[in-house]
Amino acid sequence: MISGIKPSGKPDLALVFSEVPATAAGAFTTNLVQAASVIYDRELLKRRESVRAIVVNSGNANAATGEAGYRAVLDTARLLADLLAIEPEEVLVASTGVIGVPLPVEKIQAAAPQLVADAAADGSERAAEAILTTDLVRKQCALSAVIAGKTVHVGGIAKGSGMIHPQMATMLAFITCDCAVAAPLWRQIVRRAVDRSFNQITVDGDTSTNDLLVALANGEAKNSLIDDPHSPQAELLEQMVTAVCIDLAQKVVRDGEGATKVVEVQVKGAADDAAARQIALTVAGSSLVKAAMFGNDPNWGRLAAAAGRAGVRFDPEKLAIRLGTFALMEAGQPLVFDRAAASHYLKSAPTVVVFLQVGEQAGTGTAWGCDLSYDYVKINAEYTT
Template identity: 60%
Template sequence: MADWQEITGGITAPKGYRAAGITAGLKPSGLPDLALIVSDVEAIAAGVFTTSQVKAACVDYCRQRLQAKQSARAILCNAGQANAATGSQGIKDAEESADLLAKELNISPESILLASTGVIGRRIKMDALRNGIPKLVASLTDAGSDAAAGAIITTDLVTKSIALETTIGDRPVRIGGIAKGSGMIHPNMATMLAFVTCDAAVSPHLWQQMLTRAADRSFNSITVDGDTSTNDSLLALANGQSRTPAITEVGAESEKLEAMLTAVCQHLAKAIARDGEGATCLIEVQVTGAHDEQAARQIAKTIAGSSLVKSAIFGRDPNWGRIAAAAGRAGVPFEQENLQIQLGNFLLLDNGQPLPFDRAAASAYLKQAATGAYLQQDTVLISVNVGNGHGTGKAWGCDLSYDYVKINAEYTT
């Protein structure tokens, strides 16, 4: 049983945080497009970013900030323009964004982290941003999580938010998070943004290690379409306002906090995969029997990312051969005679041997998942065992529908 409980409040559930989201005129749709998260005090900061060689200005900016100073007070996010592949002017725009916000908040620009999302190759609409920042700061509230969550999305159909609470040192400790992402999603980060707040006191080194491991077990284990973005950013703040003793070394308290951080990240990651562009269901792949966790996750990610597997699930076709083929090309050695594949409660392959199964019932299982979209009952579970090893891993994805092509064919038009 989890050693925490879900609470309301999102990123403003932890003590000492305010947030806001407004319409600044960055999106042509007129929808909210500028978000801000602020800690009342300087917070320990950590980040995980895209592995793409083509990176947005905000990614380079944040990496440099976190290398120089592992703390921050604020996260500013604009939606509408990715500010990626925008050359030296894009970098200047990012720096000006931080300077403008710093003056409005009366803090140092070095305490500000940035994120952007939208169309690659387009600079931030700086006139709209300059006019919007005073309004944004004026809108800050300790109940502003939903507004911020709504201002960071692009093609998302739903906002993504979570907050959990546990007890450390007889005091409540909370972690909250919001995220965006729907397309251009693939392991090693994706076109996704995620912001996490925590009110525990943690050493910078431990907080970064926790976040990196949590990312591997969540955002780096989801895929929608196999495309890694230029802007992927996971930023996490820990401000110590819970007044619990500082966690400075690995132990029971650090493990408890990391488990809750991972749960927050996994909730947000699954919400992104569930909201995949054109998706009708969430796919969860569980792999056991590998030689270690990394190998198990690699197999799971390959299966979840297979276009053939995803297409079969959209067509409600229990074609286990595609699952076997994806597992086999994952780059992880295993003996074929040990392979076991299960779809929901249907055992399809055992010890490398095909088994008779009720194809109509298995297809009905896939159809049932499609009708449960956004009701947390929309998960297609694929279980794969590859041997007797101790490694286990999970990955999440979604089916591949006709609408995915339509959405992306018309993205900039």
């Protein structure tokens, strides 16, 4: 939907609507500088377990806007609630775009009746389009599975191409699911899925003022309520949500500013999963590793050194490193390998896999990053000049 908030005249308004109250879970930026909508949504989801709508605009981030910005969020929720005949407390608000300017509620007000009228079960593609800013491609994913005799669906849309790009971008994701699931369990599932997906991707190490994920589960699949975290049903649902989140997160990385390849870093043998994830994310986020990946350089030294500064204890004498099928290091010592072939692998694989074994414990984790290219510098240096 086009409200005119974006000067380009591209679609900039989207609505996610559930005809029945949907159990809601949210994940929000950890940045201290937070957009008004992030503050609003976080508070709202502390007070209540369910919502029915999310309204998203991609033209104005409504960050660093003080009280005027917060009032604009309240006004937006109220006007959508009126049109949808629900309570304002049932509407979440998400924003991305220009910062430092309060949300122009009048433009949302003018466009909202049509936005509501256009809402449709098959509207995911249009919504995926309307939330984009500098993204080159839409990011969508859908899965279904039979849980306890009922077909359950999990779908999602996301946007983001730099982890932050304050005047024009951010990372947003919306997950919808028709499963009946208890709120505490749903929130736990979503938190764990986010920890293994969106919290494990890095484009440039910067986090936005507007980063936000909301996941809704509305029970329309009519399955019997899942509320036992140890049940196979809960496990399957978590796998579905995690898979959708990982797929969307990888699509964000692949669309990373200037990226020519995705780098998947797998870590095994750490003390626990969180430690493994931290090592993986540090390696994926290292500027020197990213530049080496861009240059197709199988540089085991940079991989080892990045792992070593992750802030997680491991025995460097046990470190083993593989790049695709090429073994680069074993027991902390470099190996002889076919450098040209490894470089060719880096050049040709759309997703490069880096594998690090850091010990013999059970912790595993994966992170996804992209390479650091001339175009990243170009996109981010020549933004306003």
